[in-house]
Amino acid sequence: MIAGNKDVITIAKQCPFCGKEYTFEVPAEGYYEYRMGSLIQNAFPTLSPTEREYLVSGLCDTCQKKVFGEEEEDDEDSWEDEIYND
Secondary structure (H helix, E strand, C coil): CEEECCCEEEEEEECCCCCCEEEEEEEHHHHHHHHCCCCHHHHCCCCCHHHHHHHHHCCCHHHHHHHHCCCCCCCCCCHHHHHHCC
């Protein structure tokens, strides 16, 4: 469900895993940019990665943690360092 005024769009989605419905507001301009093909991180730079994933997949924060795991801390020995620094 989508509702809004000229500045804000209210989005309500049901999480496909747990079935809970969540509602939050996004900037209307960013919403229209995203719907027209802009990358979600460009359309919504002020939203957290969790909020952006919710817009994309519908997964709530709790289910994202179950599916993707907890956010990893940056450490010096990441796999990216191994790939790019060899």
